[in-house]
Amino acid sequence: MEEVVKIHQLVEKLSLEVVYGDEESLNREITTGDISRPGLELTGYFNYYPHNRLQLFGSKEITFSERMIPEERLMVMRRLCEKDTPAFIISRGLEAPEEMVQAAKEKGLAVLRSPISTSRLLGELSSYLDSRLAARTSVHGVLVDVYGLGVLIQGDSGIGKSETALELIKRGHRLIADDRVDVYQQDELTVVGEPPKILQHLIEIRGIGIIDVMNLFGASAVRGFMQVQLVVYLEAWEKDKKYDRLGSDDAMVEIANVDVPQIRIPVKTGRNVAIIIEVAAMNFRAKTMGYDATKSFEERLTRLIEENSGVI
Secondary structure (H helix, E strand, O other): OOOOEEHHHHHHHHOOEEEEOOHHHHOOEEOOOOEEOOHHHHOOOOOOOOOOOEEEEOHHHHHHHHOOOHHHHHHHHHHHOOOOOOEEEEOOOOOOOHHHHHHHHHHOOEEEEOOOOHHHHHHHHHHHHHHHHOOOEEEEOEEEEEOOEEEEEEEOOOOOHHHHHHHHHHOOOEEEEOOEEEEEEEEOOEEEEEOOHHHOOEEEEOOOEEEEHHHHHOHHHEOOOEEOOEEEEEEEOOOOOOOOOOOOOOEEEEEOOEEEEEEEEEEOOOOOHHHHHHHHHHHHHHHHOOOOHHHHHHHHHHHHHHHHHOOO
């Protein structure tokens, strides 16, 4: 499900100044995270004008428009105002041309302004809109921030995912989402998870019911979103099943079109799953920093075999 971003939400999030905007123009919807800098359009070339994008004016666009005669400037500004054009945004705190404000009033568009540089503003706009407008999908599981690592705990119903997450929260880690995690692809290598609004800060424990983690454990026990970096799948222990004992099984699982490393942890009475997940998170971070305990063990084993094979 795609979310909708309205102009007033953008104003609040990025602390933009409203040069002009009434209730109707500030309620216009933004449908794409792409941003347009209408340089060619100011010269009169509208063949490929991306009219459904935010129109960002930097120093180049404003300086060029100042060299136009007022009548020509007003005509171009009116052509920039289409039915689905969200708004005009000016960077560097530059003055909005009178003709821009006049055209915006006529067509019901807002004119916004920011004091920051054009490139920085472009980056902030794109980052915010891409995260809000990205297509969401839901996955079953519990997302927890463990030592700064986004760990998605999955498994069969009743295996103890929420109870494990509660133990992790008691140990100082943070809850992002319980039971249902809304995920979206931030880029080709990054997937982000967040809670549905109705489940924010809540966790369900069978036998107790719904508890508010933020109310019981404080604001430091929750987060609003987190990159999903590791998937831990909890499964019931089977006596005759062979499990990975060296950690050499590099399994991956696809979430929102992104491959995420996955480990499977067998669950049985007596195993402290929360501590195992903590260690798994630390071990995963060590691997990303270049240290792999499994490879180190295999190298030692290889040297030992070579040394012993030379003894007669």
